[in-house]
Amino acid sequence: DGGITQSPKYLFRKEGQNVTLSCEQNLNHDAMYWYRQDPGQGLRLIYYSQIVNDFQKGDIAEGYSVSREKKESFPLTVTSAQKNPTAFYLCASSIPGQEIGRNTEAFFGQGTRLTVV
Amino acid sequence: AQTVTQSQPEMSVQEAETVTLSCTYDTSESNYYLFWYKQPPSRQMILVIRQEAYKQQNATENRFSVNFQKAAKSFSLKISDSQLGDTAMYFCAVRGATNKLIFGTGTLLAVQP
Numbered sequence: 137d138g139g140i141t142q143s144p145k146y147l148f149r150k151e152g153q154n155v156t157l158s159c160e161q162n163l164n165h166d167a168m169y170w171y172r173q174d175p176g177q178g179l180r181l182i183y184y185s186q187i188v189n190d191f192q193k194g195d196i197a198e199g200y201s202v203s204r205e206k207k208e209s210f211p212l213t214v215t216s217a218q219k220n221p222t223a224f225y226l227c228a229s230s231i232p233g234q235e236i237g238r239n240t241e242a243f244f245g246q247g248t249r250l251t252v253v
Numbered sequence: 254a255q256t257v258t259q260s261q262p263e264m265s266v267q268e269a270e271t272v273t274l275s276c277t278y279d280t281s282e283s284n285y286y287l288f289w290y291k292q293p294p295s296r297q298m299i300l301v302i303r304q305e306a307y308k309q310q311n312a313t314e315n316r317f318s319v320n321f322q323k324a325a326k327s328f329s330l331k332i333s334d335s336q337l338g339d340t341a342m343y344f345c346a347v348r349g350a351t352n353k354l355i356f357g358t359g360t361l362l363a364v365q366p
Binding site: 167169171176177178179180181184186192194195224226228230240241242244246247 | 259262286288296297298300303344348351352353354355356357358359
């Protein structure tokens with residue numbers, strides 16, 4: 137079955153440590169996204185990638201980094217520079233928005249809950 | 254820049270009644286897509302309905318329909334015959350040809366028996 141997989145489901149990090157969240161998709165999608173969800177704030181875009189080896193900052197990129205070396209994978213690293221990393225993180229993928237007439241909705245993983253201890 | 258505004262943080266509706274969730278957006282792109290997603294307590298994001306901005310006809314999907322007012326940049330969601338399973342957070346989103354996908358802050362809908 138095609139889909140998008142995030143791992144782990146729960147992640148604990150000590151203050152000052154970097155941690156990497158995994159996101160893999162087998163939907164052959166070019167575009168991938170990372171969002172952060174906090175109570176009352178909706179989904180805020182961290183980074184997005186339109187194609188392999190390319191990515192753009194979203195609205196809250198500070199303290200985060202990404203890579204897009206393979207079409208299937210878009211890992212997110214939460215660095216020690218992120219002041220308040222405890223949150224729920226969602227990864228998504230979709231076909232490019234330029235493809236008029238095709239289903240362009242984003243498909244989401246089940247999320248990773250990151251807690252700083 | 255793209256922005257999405259959902260002005261109703263919480264709403265409540267009786268089972269079998271109709272409810273409308275509001276959404277306004279802003280984008281500088283001429284070709285774009287609009288979406289409504291549902292997030293139940295499981296936190297899995299589920300697509301409810303999509304609308305292509307170049308289509309004037311409002312999208313419908315069973316009990317869900319939208320009122321798309323392009324000039325006003327408004328994209329409201331109407332849920333008819335509300336069911337208990339519709340209880341969830343609902344997010345409005347906009348995406349342009351640059352692929353940047355932006356969400357609103359959400360509306361928490363409670364369907365009362």
